[in-house]
Amino acid sequence: MDNKQNKIEQELRAVKSELARDEKKIASDEARIIKDEKEIKKMKLSMRGLMTLVLIIVAIGGAILAYLVYENRSVYIEKSDVEAPAISLSSTAPGTLNEMLVQAGDTVSANQVVARVGDQLIKTKIAGVVTKADSTVGQSYAAGQTVVAMIDPTQLHVVGHLDENKGLDRVRVGQYVTFTADAFGSKQYTGIVDEISPEARSGDIVFTISDARQEQVFDVKVRFDTTLYPELKNGMSARIWVTI
Helix, strand or coil, X not given: CHHHHHHHHHHHHHHHHHHHHHHHHHHHHHHHHHHHHHHHHHHHHHHHHHHHHHHHHHHHHHHHHHHXXXXXXXXXXXXXXXXXXXXXXXXXXXXXXXXXXXXXXXXXXXXXXXXXXXXXXXXXXXXXEEEEECCCCCCEECCCCEEEEEECHHHCEEEEEEECCCCHHHCCCCXXXXXXXXXXXXXXXXXXXXXXXXXXXXXXXXXCCCCCCEEEEEEEEEECCCCCCCCCCCCCEEEEEEEC
């Protein structure tokens, strides 16, 4: 009986020892699984970071490529102005200013009397906006001297002043144009190249530092629909991009 009981106790101890080993193994496996899960998470995060970096690089590369393509397909004219041809109103004979009936900024109609020099009434020929009106009564004017200056707002253009070596050879009449006005930030307007001056601007000569060569400046006139952009005014600064 004692032998049988001893044998049972030995078997129980053996079972307990095996269970203890199994528990240690299970604990070890669980620890390894937790460690592996952490490594997998790290790898996922690293892959996400790598993919994010790749996407950023691709996006930057695409933006640079698009910029280079755009730059290659356009001519940029930084020095530009919104302007209309000046209309000079003068007397046909010398005389003294007796009366000035308008001032700069006034809107005038066709055949409107704007001033009186001597016995002559100075009238407009077309409707427009007065840009200059000297109201000094008693001032003497020679025949043909401007008494009142005005513009026709429907004749507003954007005029770019382009150095001859900065893409002038690529600009053609009829090319599509986008432009901005400094007064309205990045808002974009559209137009068409209407005229390229056949000769350089008088007095606008640029000298390069390297070889002191003269660089002539030419006017590029852009036509746009004035009814679409009534906010554009004579004298505003602008920037032009001519699409090649």
